[in-house]
Amino acid sequence: MTKRKIKDFFPELRQVTVSDKRYDGSGFLSYFRDKRKISLLASSNNINSQDVANDDTGGKNSRNSQAGNTMKGIQKSTTIGINYSDKLSKEVELDALGITRTNSNLETASKVSKTTFLPNSNLKTDSENQAENETEQYNFNSSLKIKPDTLSTIYFSPSFSHSKTTNFRNAKSTTFGNDELLNKSESVTNSTSESNTFSPNLHYSRKFKKKGRTFYTSLNTSISENKNSSLVNSQTLFFEDGNEVVAKRDLRNQLNQSKKQNNNYSFNAKYSEPISDSLNVSFGLNYDSKNSINERIVNDFDQITGQYSQYNLALSNSSDEKTNQLTPQITIELNKQKLNMWASANVDFTDLKYSSIFNGEHYELQRNFTLPDYNAGLQYRISQNSRLSIYNSASFTIPSAANLIPYTDESNPLVTYQGNPDLKNAWSNRTSLYFNNFNVPKNISYHINIGFTYNNNDTTNFSYYDDSGKQFVTYTNISGNKSVNIGGGFSKTFKWGDNRLAINPKSTFNYRYNRGFINGQEFTGNSYTFAPGINVSYDKKDKIIIKPSYNVNYSFSNYKNYTIESIKNTFQTFRLELTNYFLKTNLVLGNDFEYNTSSNIAAGFKRDFYFWNTSIGYSFYNKQFTAKVKVYDVLNQNQSVKRTISASYVEDREDLILKRYVMFSLTMKLNKFAGKKM
16 A cells, blocks of 8 residues: 555445335445544434344355344334544544444243242143333443553543433233142333433553553443333232132222432553563452442332322332442463463452331341452373363352342232341352363364352242242342253365365253252252254355254253252254355345244144245345345244253243345445555
8 A cells, every 4th residue: 555645435235125024224434534534424223133234145044043033022223324534643542432223122932831840739820911012222432542652552532321211011921830820910011211321441551661561441430321111000810719818909009200310430550560471460449339320119009099108118128229349359370382371369348238117127237258269270281183171160149139138019019029137148169170172184173161050048038929929039149059061073174176074063952950949948969951952054165055053952951849850951953055156156146944843832833833034135246235035934934932940840831033025125335445456
């Protein structure tokens, strides 16, 4: 490139025509002049796409290969933004100065069948939810880079976001105990909220003339406020022997107003000093200050005045939580030709103060904690092609203030919560081992990984259910929960002429041992998951790409102190991606086919389904224009059904997702460089 001034102009526009009520369009424009850059982007779609430059031409049509297609619900979004960057002087560079506006509408719906295991019976809850969420959001971001000298760098990056949201939710549920109706609930909620967040962050780093000696410090700030107003109209009925217990009837027509303020400040400093060519020591100091103020005011509807004017003392509350944490840290690193080792240790000095008012009663909590953490690891180079890595770490977790305060929360008509001031700090230890080998000349690689986690004093629910299926939850500590995971994979690639064939078998195994409490009794659960699979890829240059894959997920759980002794499920997925190229790759035909099946799922949920996408794209005028027709979900069978097996329940869930649509798109890339088309 010559020293003359550079002027670049890179526009890109994708225009999409609507078919079957679906649309997707976007545009991107960039202007360069020397170090100055101005970018403008805009997009609008209702196919859950989050990628402005989503331009797949043939192939890549499966649910997992296009951004957003696996998300729950159907989202409409429109985004417009502008960004400016420039080199202001020799020492100052503006990396980013931009603003983005996004308007989105998300429609969701779900159907859930959940079976909760109890020592002497089971509870079966069927529920349905529908919701619509409308959000308007503005994001301002900036980043300024200053280099006062060749060894120092300063970053200043303030940002601000503002959003307004309206939400409508309709929910209903029915619970049965041994096929006998226990309770049913219906609710309608309309809410509006507004939030603001300001985050000015400052970073400073300096290198020294001595190799390896560095200093780094940062000051991060986040100041946020959220206001919410909700109208709640709910009806919860309880039954005994098939008849409603009128005395337990819970009817609510309320106005809930809440306000949350969070002020978080974090200071970090780290100094690194090389002791020798292979040994380095670092000293760090972190300070975090968090202040959270919450207020919730609930007023019941007064039929006489027609206003929400009856103050509900039981459901209104306020809290003020302050946490200050000081953490000194030391890290030692040893880097040899065949061996790398590191170890880091720190101590968290935490001061927690919590003041709250629940149901008109004052609660005060003050705790001081001194908790050590560490992590260590090594990597050994066995040969030029193989490495062995071992990691171990341990840390403490402080119970949340909400779990410690012994107040009674009855905001949910079907679940009552109460804190436990005697909770202990949880401790977790994690160990992992990883071995990998790769042979570049033979195009062979394989890896094995093993992990183990042990938890002590886990915070877990201590709950029981009354005769009408209402749950009462408090918290307690339990030790001995652990998990093991083992995985591995192999890859071999064959090449001849313009052909390439890759084979990649893989497998994972997970075991989890869980202890907990239900209805005042301790239970144990052993869960196993075995997931083998194989991926194959064949590529003939500029002709065809074939990618078949097959994966199985087999899960099995057995229990003690439950009415059910075991439960199992097998989920299988077969996928085939096929891409054909014609007319010197200008014409591309893509097909993605997928078949999913589950062996065990509740009545009312479909066990299996087929999913097929197809597209044809043609590029012309030196590939600056691309016309494409895509059919998403050709068979109109796409669905989102998932079974979850835990230590205390099994849940089948189906969510609203995108189904069949047809779309035509035209993409234009009109690039100029120094006044010439590229």
